Amino acid sequence: MKLLVIEDEEALAESIVSYLKGEQYICECAADFASAREKLELHNYDCILLDITLPDGNGLKLLEELKKNKQHDGVIIISARDSLDDKILGLQSGADDYLTKPFHLAELGARIASVIRRRNFSGDNMLKINEITIDLLAKNVKINQELLDLTPTEYDLLLFLASNKNKVVSKNAIAMHILGDEAEWMMQFDVIYAHIKNLKKKLISAGCGNYIHSRYGMGYILEG
């Protein structure tokens, strides 16, 4: 899987690249409009992370050019602009997703995985980790072909961890992902803990291996 990170903040671009590489991703970086355009003309990518506010141009222009050239790369806009209008404009211009800065790398990882899966026309909408099979269309989980009864939150949580397989996902990132704006108000990690506990219990009692672990009390990891 080839990714292009178009982001002028070097520290952020670097972090994204080192978080994503190592898995199935190969990452390239472009720090400005001109080099991004050059890369886009030469290569195709599975997913492009696009910052709109570039020092020498508007990222939306790149998006327009991509669409004009009928390149079907998946695009996730990462922007400091958080107004609804900006989001609508970005998505109307053909972006697959819009992520407002600051974001959690785990969230970005999950969104990239989701975009790539949606772009994948092979019809394989199953995410498999050992004996766990997540059906993304039916939104259900099977352990060794046995259907597992999960609440929507538990399903979200499992998919989130699975999308960031072998990575420590911070409790903050999980809270933001499953609670949304509510997490802005309350840092009740007890809620997260309760959901994780229930999920683990269900997985293990269905005969699944114990893959979800707490890491230093900072977050959780799904090893597989």
Next chain:
Amino acid sequence: MRLLQRSLISYIVYSIIIVLIAIPIFYLIINKMFLNDVDEALRQTRGQLVSQLAEADKQTIQRWNDPSGNIKIIPVNKFSEEENIRTISLYDSMTNEKEDFRRLTSVVSINGGYYRMSIRQSLVDSEDLSQGIVTTQIILLTVLLAGLILLTLWQSKKVWKPFYTTLDQLRQFELDKHPAVHLNKTNIREFDELNKAIMQLTDRNNHVYIQQKEFTANAAHELQTPLAAMQAKLELMMQEKNLSEDQVKHIQSLSQSVTRMTRLNKGLLLLAKIENNQFRDVQQIDTGMIIKRVIQQSTSHIQMKHLQVVESYRPTIIHSNPDLTDILITNLINNAILHTPAGGNMEITSGNGKVEIRNSGKPLPFPAENLFYRFQKGNHPKASEGNGLGLAIAKQICNTCHFDIAYRYEDGYHVFTLRFQNHG
């Protein structure tokens, strides 16, 4: 005291003094002139009589003593140069009142004999005349004075009109609403100068205010990317294997700080957006539905804190911006959940164009009027929760949407009351 009253009062005082002095002086002068005239006439009559009677004998002269008593000629022994002229009051049996006369008494020599001749003339006419003149004078002065006052009133109303227009505009002036005060030319130099100064002042204030506002928004905005970088680095550090206990502690506390900064920044950006009027769309909203949804979303927290929540809502339809109304109600309910001690009570009622959110808790540790200020946090054990902007945002939304928000503390309950004007 109004400016107009002040100048009018000095006008009136001055006029009254002048009138009070003028009327007696005028009366005296007129009277004196008239008496002089009468005296002259009496002397003339005397001269005429003396020349007419030059050849007359004693009897003829006696006959001149007419019954009206206006002329009296009485023989005397010796001549005297003395001439007596004075005003006397005599009783008039006809009109039954006293009447003033002017009488000239002198000794004249006629045909070798000496006679005291008294000639008198009634002063009734003169009194009538001077009274008439004085009356006319008073009427004239009164009309003049009244005219002066009316004219001043009318004139000043016209002259001061631009002033009141300016005042009106200044009263309506709001730093965050109207771009600046615009005042028309008045044709009066003083007012034009005043207006110019006011326009410059409001323009400058507006400019500074906009700059200030932009600064907050820009600062918050510019922080988003570095925050994202910090957050990302922290998450990368978490991926390290074999972290020491200390390192974990540092990462966790850093991560908490970044989360707080992120929340704070979001709050500031939202405030800036509300202040910049970026939520204009108006729709029909049922506040009851919003309350239901917010409570449903917060179920896990409510359960975690073992809060008793009593809800009662009748549908309340209001016309307002859906996003802002949503944020407002969410903020108020979440604020209540956040600040209710574990095991406490919450009551949420909606209806009649009113939403009331009550939650149990200790009284505020700071004055209630500071409640809606930014960063006013109580000595809450978990002060890191919330961003200190929730109620400031709620207040700003109420200002923008013209809702009325009030807080009171009664019987161990914090009570927030929202009133909507456009409910139906």
